[in-house]
Amino acid sequence: MILVWKLLRQHISGLQLLGFFLANLLGMLIVLLALQFYRDVRPVFSQEDGVINNDYIIISRRISAFGVGTSSFTKNEIEDIQDQPFTVRLGAFTASQYKVSCSMGIEGVANFGTQMYFEAVPDLFVDTDRSQWKYEEGSDFVPIILPRSYLSIYNFGFAQGRSLPQLSEGVVSMIDMTVLLRGDSKEFRMRGKVVGFTNRLNTILVPESFMQWSNREFAPGADADPTRLIVEVGNPTDDRIAKYIQQHNYDIDEDKLQAGKATYFLKVMSGIVMGVGLLISALSFFILMLSIYLLVQKNTVKFRNLLLIGYSPAQVSLPYQLLTIVLNGLVLAIALLMLYVLRQRYMNLLWAMFPTIEEGTMRPAYVLGGVIFLLVSVLNVMAIRHKVSKCF
């Protein structure tokens, strides 16, 4: 094989290979950087809390100055929103139609109680760990998701002023609550536990199945229209959403829409940059292929003679195949190294601006880089083999 390499390395143009190497490196780096940056920066915009995903908006009716008029949605109105082109899915908030009070204490001694209410959205809109997010009829346990702001109000307002202990999310999740449901004619005591917190939904959430059961049980006949709707939208920047909301005098969370827009732009930008990177990678792939084809062309006589003295096409192809694989591997390694350095720099910048952002991993870049490496190498190997076989 050494002799074959000695023969075939002639005519290899270092300049061409360098050209390929740099072009491929640039392409690979851009692709990987775009993906990695997108994955790293996305949490800044989306502030994913795991409860409600990003491209959802919550629609409510605008409350008039004196609180007159209805605040709920009729069936027709809901159907109309459902039919809008921007709507992917729609779910209604169902409110509890009975009285709820809740007390919590440690070791069975209730020392904190409050009147409250429950709301539910279809489970599909809850994409937190759903293993705990279920209620079975007859059970006396109900999982609850609280808005994160409620905890802040307690910790920084209430507890501070009364020298009560501040509570972390973990601690709250461990507290046993006693929930008292009271209808017109009966009441029921159950255990409750906070299983998650949300930044997005400004309400106390319980599973929809629980809501259906409890409303039937404690407020039969009181079938109220929903006051809030949650809508999954394909594209939160869609002009038609804003227009529709305005026309019908509805209200949505503007902030939410802004975050959605930013995420969308981030997606588009990353997509464009990745596209450019892929294009450069594709072009560099062609440079390499042309370079190899030229080499094979220049060495046709040698190839032919090697095949004639008994070398197989696979043996004759091997040196150039190894050459491309080594080059591709080198490109991947250096691109990942450069990405690592660049990522350190921008992550430091991100941490300075958003201290809570997670460190994340470079796994997406590893995976994508590996896939590109494999794809390009397999194509190279096949093309070289094909070209050499033609000499036979």
Place this chain on the structure above:
Amino acid sequence: MDSIRLEHTFPEVFAKRSDLQSDVWQQDVTFERGKLYLVEADSGTGKSSLCSFIYGYRQDYQGIITFDGQNIRNFKTRDWTRLRRNNLSLMWQELRLFPELTAMENVMIKNRLTGFKRRKQILEWFDALGISDKVDTKVGIMSYGQQQRVALMRALAQPIDFLFVDEPISHLDDGNARQMADVMMEEATRQGAGVVVTSIGKHVDMNYDKILHL
């Protein structure tokens, strides 16, 4: 492989010729293992074509060529690679050496593939052929006669059932031609191989089993 048979074979370029007078073309000819043949030819009668058809790198012939009864038109690349390593050897008229490699490397590039001869044996050939001082000389700067001897050694560095040598001594004096014939026949006899020598006139006197006029 014990026999190579040509049944009514002739090059396609001769298809229109009606005056074909040949012991080989358009005849039924069998080359048998262990025998020595001389194919004499005038230039342009398809001597090198015959070698290329049998060696499997040209198919522009009519008729049938078989190895032990198997039509070689059906052979795949893999079959030819195997045959060229283990059964069939050809010393080309145009030699097909690699000028950028040394004489030894040119022999070794074949021998590494077959693992057939030891370096010492190859050095003995160099000695016997009178070019032991050229072992590490690049083939590109050797004389044609010297190159012919390198090409012969390369052709011998493998298991052989049939050896075709296409005008092996065209550039050699009688003394060197004799030495070359001796080395060739020693190896061929040792392996029990069939040898087919082609010539356009100049040839070494050997005990040919059959002389064919192309």
